[in-house]
Amino acid sequence: MTDDATADGEPPTAAELLAAEIKRFRITAGLSQRDLARRSGYTREYVSMAERPGNIPSRDLVRALDSALDADGTLLDLRTRAKAEQRALRDGLRADSSPDHVANMSRHAVSVGTAPPAATAGALVPAPIDMPRLESLRRSLLGRTLDREPAGEVSAIPLQKGVAEAHRLYQQANYDDAAQLLPSLIGRLDESTQSTPAHLKAATYLAAAKLATKMGDAGLAWVAADRCLAFAKETGRLELIGIANYQVACALLRNGHLADAEETAAQAMEPLALRVNSPRSNDDEIISVRGALLLLLAILSARQGDAHAARRNLADAARLADRLGQDGNALWTAFGPTYLFRSR
Numbered sequence: 001m002t003d004d005a006t007a008d009g010e011p012p013t014a015a016e017l018l019a020a021e022i023k024r025f026r027i028t029a030g031l032s033q034r035d036l037a038r039r040s041g042y043t044r045e046y047v048s049m050a051e052r053p054g055n056i057p058s059r060d061l062v063r064a065l066d067s068a069l070d071a072d073g074t075l076l077d078l079r080t081r082a083k084a085e086q087r088a089l090r091d092g093l094r095a096d097s098s099p100d101h102v103a104n105m106s107r108h109a110v111s112v113g114t115a116p117p118a119a120t121a122g123a124l125v126p127a128p129i130d131m132p133r134l135e136s137l138r139r140s141l142l143g144r145t146l147d148r149e150p151a152g153e154v155s156a157i158p159l160q161k162g163v164a165e166a167h168r169l170y171q172q173a174n175y176d177d178a179a180q181l182l183p184s185l186i187g188r189l190d191e192s193t194q195s196t197p198a199h200l201k202a203a204t205y206l207a208a209a210k211l212a213t214k215m216g217d218a219g220l221a222w223v224a225a226d227r228c229l230a231f232a233k234e235t236g237r238l239e240l241i242g243i244a245n246y247q248v249a250c251a252l253l254r255n256g257h258l259a260d261a262e263e264t265a266a267q268a269m270e271p272l273a274l275r276v277n278s279p280r281s282n283d284d285e286i287i288s289v290r291g292a293l294l295l296l297l298a299i300l301s302a303r304q305g306d307a308h309a310a311r312r313n314l315a316d317a318a319r320l321a322d323r324l325g326q327d328g329n330a331l332w333t334a335f336g337p338t339y340l341f342r343s344r
Contacts, residue, residue: 014081016053018062021078023051025069039068045274056082058267086304087259134215137208140183141223159188159200166207167332175211182208202231202240206332209247213254221251238275239285242268243331246293253300262300269293288330291320295335 012020026036026047033047040047041064050057050065056079057065066075162185169178185204189196209224225247232244245268252261272290275283298313321335328335 014078014085015056018057018075018078018082019051019053019055021071021075022047022065022069025071025075026051029069031069036065036068040064043274046270049270049273056086056266058270061270083259086262086306134179134212134217134220136183137179137186137211138217138220140186141208141220141227159185159196159204163200163203163207166204167210170207170210170214171329171332171334175214178207178211179215182211198231198234199237199240202228202235202244205231206244206247209251210332213247213250216254218251218254218256221254222248225251238271239283239289239331242272242286242289242293243333246289246296249293249296249300258300258303262297262304265293265297265300269297284324284328285330287320287324288328288333288335291317291324291335292333294320 026033029036031039033051034044037044037047040061042061046057046061047065049055050061059076059079062075062079065071066073069075162181166178166181166185169175169181182204186208189201189204205224205228209221209228212221212224225244229241229244229248232240235241245264249261249265249268252258252264269290272286272293275286294313294317298310298317301307301309301313324335
């Protein structure tokens with residue numbers, strides 16, 4: 001294992017060493033990335049991501065690579081070190097996680113031509129729990145609504161329009177109207193049969209999670225985000241699972257679990273990379289969701305004092321925005337060049 005300093009004179013981090021060791025073991029074994037992918041049960045894109053300096057792959061991926069390369073636990077140990085360094089950096093730089101530091105990071109993002117959309121940045125702004133405004137939503141999520149509508153079939157078209165309206169109200173910062181609309185939508189879901197499409201259920205709870213996060217109710221945000229993810233998984237749609245995991249990460253962040261939020265967002269990006277990196281991929285939803293996750297990771301890195309990782313994630317998000325080519329709102333991400341190239 002090499003402990004050489006990086007190009008800027010700083011000693012390599014454990015995350016950088018992990019990427020270098022995966023590549024070294026692979027080359028020593030005479031394997032291409034495709035060969036290693038076949039041995040490990042993953043794809044070449046996953047191997048390529050694992051060899052990217054500074055990236056911390058998921059534990060399952062590193063375990064598979066360690067076994068395929070006969071590394072005797074070396075790669076797993078490095079990943080453990082990398083996560084420990086990440087936690088130590090977070091714990092040792094709590095002062096840098098202050099609102100002033102986040103504001104400085106946002107100013108830096110604009111200075112290099114990138115800035116997170118308001119939907120992402122909003123998860124970091126402290127907000128008091130608005131009990132009266134969220135009471136109806138809380139009751140509906142916890143199954144305590146007293147004035148439920150009669151049970152029966154729910155038509156997908158009106159429900160779809162209602163969900164779209166809830167997201168529109170949220171994005172226009174009309175939180176009062178969104179808080180009034182969402183309980184009725186959730187009540188209709190609860191009283192409907194199993195014929196209601198899972199993607200509509202996921203989208204409904206996504207809006208609820210966003211509103212609860214914005215209003216500062218961390219517990220309610222977690223409940224809604226978890227339900228959103230459960231229904232998203234039923235659909236099998238990568239982009240919907242990705243945005244659900246994004247909201248789970250936002251809920252974790254609101255609860256103060258920065259490391260868990262970062263791990264959730266990072267793992268959510270792995271399957272999306274398979275589609276984004278395909279030369280034939282032109283899926284705006286996949287690109288937008290991955291871009292939103294990168295922006296969230298940039299903010300999480302800044303909160304933990306890792307400016308290098310923050311800049312890398314911002315740069316990756318900028319490339320995706322450039323590839324998108326136009327402002328969009330796929331899956332209500334509000335991701336696009338306008339949010340990322342304000343200083344150009």
